Amino acid sequence: MQADRAGTGAVTDGELLEAARSGEPRAREQLCARWLPAVLRWCNRMGGPSVDAEDAASDVFIVMLTRMDRLRNTDAFDAWLYGITRRTLAAHRRRAWVRRWVPGIFSDPDDPETRPDRSMERSETGRRVQAVLEEMTANQREVLILCDVEERTDEEVARMLEIPTGTVKSRLRLARASFRQGCARHSIDPVTPGRADGQAGGQAGGRADGRTG
Amino acid sequence: MDALKQFRNETEADPRALARAQRRIDQALQPRPVEPLWRRLVQPAPVAAGLLLAGALWMGLMPPPDAPIPAAALEEARAMALSGGRVQLSWEGSGTVEGTDQAPRIGWESGEISVEVEPDQGIGLEVRTREAQVRVIGTGFAVRRDALGTTVAVRHGTVEVTCAGSGAVRLTEGQSRSCLPVSAAGLLARARAQQGAGAPAADWLGSVEAGLKAPDGSPGIEGELRVLQLQALEAVGRIAEARAVAEDYVRQPRPARVEEVRRYAAMLALQQQDCAAAVPHLSALTAPAVGDLLRLADCEAGSAPENARRHLEAARAVCNTPEERSAVDTRLIALGKGD
Secondary structure (H helix, E strand, C coil): CHHHHCCCCCCCHHHHHHHHHCCCHHHHHHHHHHHHHHHHHHHHHHCCCCCCHHHHHHHHHHHHHHHHHHCCCHHHHHHHHHHHHHHHHHHHHHHHHHHHHCCCCCCCCCCHHHCCCHHHHCCHHHHHHHHHHHHCCHHHHHHHHHHHHCCCCHHHHHHHHCCCHHHHHHHHHHHHHHHHHHHHHCCCCCCCCCCCCCCCCCCCCECCCCCEC | CCHHHHHHHHCCCCHHHHHHHHHHHHHHHCCCCCCCHHHHHHCCHHHHHHHHHHHHHHHCCCCCCCCECCCEEHHHHHHHHHHHCCEEEEEEEEEEEEEECCCEEEEEEEEEEEEEECCCCCCCEEEECCCEEEEECCCEEEEEEECCEEEEEEEECEEEEEECCCCEEEEECCCEEEECCCCHHHHHHHHHHHHHCCCCHHHHHHHHHHHHHCCCCCHHHHHHHHHHHHHHHHHCCCHHHHHHHHHHHHCCCCCCCHHHHHHHHHHHHHHCCCHHHHHHHHHHCCCCCHHHHHHHHHHHCCCCHHHHHHHHHHHHHCCCCHHHHHHHHHHHHHHHHHC
């Protein structure tokens, strides 16, 4: 299942991980190639404007590759990797906060301050959505992104976040309400979140695929 | 267009970003020399500490005397240490830091960490590994964690070391203490490291036996430990005990590494000229090697020559070298003469 999401074929993440653990360099490369796009997307979407997504994504993989021996249940690789991403993003946000007050405290040759602002590559709407997401709590933000932007099932998200499906549903309901209020504040066209392809417009708090929020 | 869809499209991973991220991963994983701690601390320390202090005063946000340290990988502790400046760490390995400014707790995972704590500042620093806990107030010491366990060595001052499952011991200047791993996997790694380092078999037999008693063992680890146990028992000359261990082990339901244990059991039996005990083990091998089949044929040549011939023919089919083929043929000829 995890391999299918990444669109890879027969070799599962668990098998790749085992091979990478035994020192097979191609398995390591394949794991990166398979998961880097997903991790970069998570970092783009959840990191916020203060976090350099590429920087965070590469940190996620460095942690993953240096700690892969610790993962016992290789079937839960995606949840484990998501957990690393979450913690890495939290650390990057903390660092960004400190950097704001104490410039130069972290010696970072690729300091985002000196790099072109990649958020400029986004449209006005994209930036406003980002601002709304930033105003939400971290729990609500990640559930909204995983369910409504990435269109994962509640069960899949529950497994990734290691919380009950009921909790995912209730968080999603609150997240959607919060997102709608944020959209109003930021003058974004109030399309109801549900599916990112817009088919859910007008279905308050629900999804066009028949799932209820 | 739906705002979320637009956001989704704009936050897709584009190939250039992927290439840049991949390059950073590759660069970060390149082995590089460890920079001495003083160099890492000295460069940003004065500027950062000054700015931090000025910023905190300016904002009226002076941290409380014992501010909590957010749990983080030890990489980040370099920056956190600047606020106190009274604890100096240098390391080669990995760990985490948490606790408070006055009582930092370092969770050390692997490698070596060296700690200097400014005395008389009331700093209650603690270093924990899986096997050991080191408490200190004002001293310098090093903790090394590897496959053999955790070793604490004191350069100056006093530390209190508590190994898992035993009481606290105070160490003073020049003293050191080692704490053994406590998990079955840790003890297996220790036994292998001892064996690899050429330690006496009795030493690694101790680690193996402790590993077999550890409560967190698994069938896989037990299999590995049993093989090592047999090797150690044979090396110290306790052959009868080794045979009993092997016999007990193969009777377990679905034991791990059973082929290797059976082969060992057969070899130990043959060392004591006990073909009758070796034959069942050799016959039970699912993938017998030429050597196994030759031993089996030798055992059965007298009592069951037809079986012996069958084993030799099976061995001939899997021979890889002329020497093996010659050993098989010699036995077949001898069997033929017997007929």
